[in-house]
Amino acid sequence: AQSVSQHNHHVILSEAASLELGCNYSYGGTVNLFWYVQYPGQHLQLLLKYFSGDPLVKGIKGFEAEFIKSKFSFNLRKPSVQWSDTAEYFCAVIPASNTGKLIFGQGTTLQVKP
Amino acid sequence: NAGVTQTPKFRILKIGQSMTLQCTQDMNHNYMYWYRQDPGMGLKLIYYSVGAGITDKGEVPNGYNVSRSTTEDFPLRLELAAPSQTSVYFCASSSGQGGSNQPQHFGDGTRLSIL
Numbered sequence: 593a594q595s596v597s598q599h600n601h602h603v604i605l606s607e608a609a610s611l612e613l614g615c616n617y618s619y620g621g622t623v624n625l626f627w628y629v630q631y632p633g634q635h636l637q638l639l640l641k642y643f644s645g646d647p648l649v650k651g652i653k654g655f656e657a658e659f660i661k662s663k664f665s666f667n668l669r670k671p672s673v674q675w676s677d678t679a680e681y682f683c684a685v686i687p688a689s690n691t692g693k694l695i696f697g698q699g700t701t702l703q704v705k706p
Numbered sequence: 707n708a709g710v711t712q713t714p715k716f717r718i719l720k721i722g723q724s725m726t727l728q729c730t731q732d733m734n735h736n737y738m739y740w741y742r743q744d745p746g747m748g749l750k751l752i753y754y755s756v757g758a759g760i761t762d763k764g765e766v767p768n769g770y771n772v773s774r775s776t777t778e779d780f781p782l783r784l785e786l787a788a789p790s791q792t793s794v795y796f797c798a799s800s801s802g803q804g805g806s807n808q809p810q811h812f813g814d815g816t817r818l819s820i821l
Binding site for chain 2: 596626634636638641682693694696697698
């Protein structure tokens with residue numbers, strides 16, 4: 593079955609530390625990839641997406657992600673986190689054969705200490 | 707801009723009761739989705755719709771029903787509430803233009819407790 597795995601369930605960082613959240617998916621064909629963020633008490637918002645082209649994509653608020661096809665990975669990075677980045681982060685995949693049905697990872701809770 | 711609107715925001719039900727979670731979007735999106743979010747489990751797709759009159763099951767459809775009589779509305783119905791349906795429910799929509807893979811826009815969620 594198609595699945596998305598996020599390796600880190602709970603990450604605690606100090607402000608200005610660098611962030612990398614891992615995401616791997618299991619699907620051999622073409623995929624579209626997303627990272628969503630959910631701030632406390634809010635709904636999910638799109639952080640960035642990859643459909644095709646440059647595998648390094650930049651999103652809002654200084655986030656970026658790199659698609660490595662050979663590793664089935666789409667890791668999220670930020671060079672220097674802020675307290676306001678405290679949130680839950682979800683990696684999601686749409687295999688090209690699906691009808692827009694997102695498959696979500698379990699989520700990673702990021703806590704940034706001031 | 708309203709986007710995706712869900713009502714109610716909170717609800718407590720007794721076991722065996724029924725209710726409808728409302729979802730409406732004003733973006734003229736063809737695709738609409740219902741998810742449930744449980745701690746440590748991410749979001750699971752319950753039902754989805756690719757247009758008015760067309761619905762299909764997602765990953766966890768048991769215990770739920772949907773209808774899509776208009777482009778704007780996509781209500782989710784629980785017929786016989788069970789404790790296992792305690793969750794946060796999110797409705798989402800996407801345009802479907804350029805393929806079915808456009809980013810989804812989410813509502814604020816409905817927090818449902820079954821006691």
